[in-house]
Amino acid sequence: MTQSRNFQSHGVTGVLDQPKAEPCLLVIFGASGDLTKRLLMPAFYNLVCDGLLSENFAIVGTAMDPLTTESFREKMSVDIKQFSTRVEFDPKQWDSLCSRLYYTPGKFDEDAAFVRLAELLKTLDAQYKTGGKVLFYMATPPSVFGLISSQLEKAGLNDTSVGWKRIIVEKPFGTDLDSAIALNREILKYWKEEQVFRIDHYLGKETVQNIIAFRFSNGMFEPLWNRNYIDHIQFSVAESVGVEGRGGYYDRSGVLRDMLQNHMFQMLAYLCMEPPASFAPEAVRNEKAKILSAVRMMDTPDLVRRNTVRGQYGPGTGPDGKPAPGYREEPSVPPESRTETFLAMRLFIDNWRWHGVPIYLRSGKRLWKRGTEIIVQLKSAPDFLFHGTGVDSLDPNRLVFHIQPDQGIELQFQAKTPGPHMSLQKVNMRFDYGESFTASRGTGYEVLTYNCMNGDATLFSRTDLVETAWRIVQPLLDLWKTEPVEFPNYPAGTWGPKASFDLIERDGRKWADVLSRETLKKIPLFQGADGVLLGSLVMALKPVVFQAEELVIQKGEMGRALYIIARGEVDVLGEAGEVVATLGEGTFFGEISLLLSSPRMATVRAKSFCDLFLLDKSDFTRVLRERPQFLKSVMEIATSRYNVAVQPDAILEEES
Numbered sequence: 071m072t073q074s075r076n077f078q079s080h081g082v083t084g085v086l087d088q089p090k091a092e093p094c095l096l097v098i099f100g101a102s103g104d105l106t107k108r109l110l111m112p113a114f115y116n117l118v119c120d121g122l123l124s125e126n127f128a129i130v131g132t133a134m135d136p137l138t139t140e141s142f143r144e145k146m147s148v149d150i151k152q153f154s155t156r157v158e159f160d161p162k163q164w165d166s167l168c169s170r171l172y173y174t175p176g177k178f179d180e181d182a183a184f185v186r187l188a189e190l191l192k193t194l195d196a197q198y199k200t201g202g203k204v205l206f207y208m209a210t211p212p213s214v215f216g217l218i219s220s221q222l223e224k225a226g227l228n229d230t231s232v233g234w235k236r237i238i239v240e241k242p243f244g245t246d247l248d249s250a251i252a253l254n255r256e257i258l259k260y261w262k263e264e265q266v267f268r269i270d271h272y273l274g275k276e277t278v279q280n281i282i283a284f285r286f287s288n289g290m291f292e293p294l295w296n297r298n299y300i301d302h303i304q305f306s307v308a309e310s311v312g313v314e315g316r317g318g319y320y321d322r323s324g325v326l327r328d329m330l331q332n333h334m335f336q337m338l339a340y341l342c343m344e345p346p347a348s349f350a351p352e353a354v355r356n357e358k359a360k361i362l363s364a365v366r367m368m369d370t371p372d373l374v375r376r377n378t379v380r381g382q383y384g385p386g387t388g389p390d391g392k393p394a395p396g397y398r399e400e401p402s403v404p405p406e407s408r409t410e411t412f413l414a415m416r417l418f419i420d421n422w423r424w425h426g427v428p429i430y431l432r433s434g435k436r437l438w439k440r441g442t443e444i445i446v447q448l449k450s451a452p453d454f455l456f457h458g459t460g461v462d463s464l465d466p467n468r469l470v471f472h473i474q475p476d477q478g479i480e481l482q483f484q485a486k487t488p489g490p491h492m493s494l495q496k497v498n499m500r501f502d503y504g505e506s507f508t509a510s511r512g513t514g515y516e517v518l519t520y521n522c523m524n525g526d527a528t529l530f531s532r533t534d535l536v537e538t539a540w541r542i543v544q545p546l547l548d549l550w551k552t553e554p555v556e557f558p559n560y561p562a563g564t565w566g567p568k569a570s571f572d573l574i575e576r577d578g579r580k581w582a583d584v585l586s587r588e589t590l591k592k593i594p595l596f597q598g599a600d601g602v603l604l605g606s607l608v609m610a611l612k613p614v615v616f617q618a619e620e621l622v623i624q625k626g627e628m629g630r631a632l633y634i635i636a637r638g639e640v641d642v643l644g645e646a647g648e649v650v651a652t653l654g655e656g657t658f659f660g661e662i663s664l665l666l667s668s669p670r671m672a673t674v675r676a677k678s679f680c681d682l683f684l685l686d687k688s689d690f691t692r693v694l695r696e697r698p699q700f701l702k703s704v705m706e707i708a709t710s711r712y713n714v715a716v717q718p719d720a721i722l723e724e725e726s
């Protein structure tokens with residue numbers, strides 16, 4: 071049992087106290103593919119550099135590609151330079167791995183290919199003294215997982231009389247509940263459950279493994295980890311890229327199968343499961359399976375409709391700021407495709423700990439940023455103490471797990487702003503991986519393959535977990551097959567469909583998007599702002615989305631917020647509903663009613679799909695009070711727009 075290894079980093083500090091992986095041969099099916107060059111080979115290279123691979127170890131690649139051992143070594147030597155995650159490339163270490171790479175071509179439905187493979191393994195076992203231990207890695211399309219398992223059995227390659235034999239099965243494990251059950255049945259016909267390692271690369275991420283370490287090694291949070299203190303939880307996995315040439319695969323998958331059913335449910339299980347009795351693999355896997363089986367089923371179409379929102383991106387902007395095609399224009403995607411590239415979902419866990427606590431999940435491609443975050447929002451403190459002090463409401467505390475690319479944990483809470491008034495501002499305490507650890511960044515596959523070689527299945531999925539995860543999402547798949555949908559419904563490069571904001575706002579909550587200072591610096595109003603101002607705005611601004619033609623502000627209402635346009639345009643309407651001005655990206659509106667504490671003077675309507683930042687009146691006032699420069703620019707713009715005299719002191723005094 072190697073439980074202590076799971077939670078260590080793969081760098082200078084992690085290496086010293088870790089034993090090497092067990093001697094074995096590793097066979098990669100699909101060795102000429104993308105996964106092998108981008109993630110697997112860099113992971114083995116990292117393990118070699120960290121001294122974690124045995125000298126009694128070699129890799130055999132196999133695929134249809136008619137490569138030879140020589141040409142495979144040459145190809146991998148070129149690819150590693152592109153995909154290595156280490157700051158400096160060490161040719162010596164690479165050579166020591168490269169000289170242990172072998173290749174045998176073959177089709178998986180060809181029996182002779184497996185006979186050739188068996189012969190090569192016999193030779194290498196004698197040469198490398200691996201004691202008959204072999205790990206088979208299925209880095210292939212899922213359609214051939216079953217075929218490979220049966221071919222291995224036919225060729226006698228699952229014989230454990232001399233040395234263990236294990237298989238790693240890549241995701242996606244099935245395409246729905248029935249196919250996952252059938253695939254499990256097929257694999258388990260030839261292999262025992264303890265030989266099967268179903269991989270999910272999210273469990274290889276240090277920040278994901280750290281969820282368990284954080285929860286169970288700190289006495290401070292666990293007493294709060296339940297329905298009495300936690301208001302709700304949000305999981306967001308945003309990707310700014312599109313389908314990256316994988317349209318053929320993606321169109322049969324969609325975000326539900328590609329991200330939610332596996333990666334996101336794994337994170338959810340870690341965050342919400344009960345403390346296991348130990349870190350023994352079965353103890354952890356039991357708790358993960360138990361928590362997923364407590365998820366409330368959406369067993370009527372109406373429940374699916376009420377708790378989920380699907381989206382598909384249309385043409386828009388890519389992360390480089392250049393025009394990006396819509397999903398239906400991507401290569402290998404049919405022009406009428408109904409595949410979802412975005413999903414937001416609300417679910418509940420019916421157990422004693424979580425009953426009544428909504429859990430919101432969302433993930434999508436071609437969103438405005440790349441970022442995976444988990445937000446645990448606690449219930450607000452009672453605010454009666456502050457009545458009459460100028461503090462309107464108390465923001466709830468939040469614990470934010472920054473999974474990637476930003477890696478860390480942040481606690482958000484309120485502090486008194488310096489000065490004679492009682493005024494509060496949201497502030498934070500942060501732990502950053504980069505500041506605390508020297509470990510080099512890996513691919514996530516290091517810890518997974520290392521643990522598998524040592525027979526530790528903690529980070530891998532058991533049959534029951536995989537099937538339970540499919541059971542939860544099956545009602546969505548069933549309904550979506552027949553229910554028409556209006557796609558595309560969000561432009562590339564935006565915050566996703568408006569309906570996903572409605573989903574959470576119906577419950578009186580908001581998506582807590584994690585903004586960065588860099589995002590704010592792009593907005594003209596904040597250019598030149600110092601770090602302190604940006605830091606406080608990052609926590610105060612709330613993203614909201616409006617569809618074209620939707621009203622953002624209605625004349626006559628009391629203003630409660632300022633709006634800043636991140637993307638899109640709005641029209642300001644005159645008395646007769648005529649457009650008197652159009653405002654674009656980087657500008658703001660809604661300030662005059664806040665400055666004068668008077669009703670809104672004009673109606674504002676979204677001209678196109680709009681992503682807006684909302685700044686509550688209390689935060690707006692605080693910023694004005696603290697930042698004379700910001701106050702000056704807002705006043706100048708307000709005066710030029712409305713030709714009214716604004717007394718800044720009025721608003722500042724009123725608020726204090």
Ligand code: NDP
Nearest residue numbers: 100101102103104105133134135177178209210240241242
């Ligand atoms: P690729 O399509 O790039 O590679 C597939 C490999 O399988 C190729 O080497 C191909 O050989 C081989 N192959 C396919 N069918 C046969 C067959 N009948 N006989 C022999 N060889 C065959 O896929 P990826 O590498 O991207 O993905 C592999 C798996 O990893 C998938 O399950 C995917 O979901 C999973 N995955 C991939 C990730 C990635 O970033 N790429 C990330 C996480 C998971 P040849 O080239 O000779 O045709």
Ligand code: BG6
Nearest residue numbers: 241271272309328329333442474
């Ligand atoms: C893969 C999905 O499993 O995970 C991809 O197939 C997705 O579509 C990727 O982009 C995301 O992984 P990561 O580690 O970049 O978050």
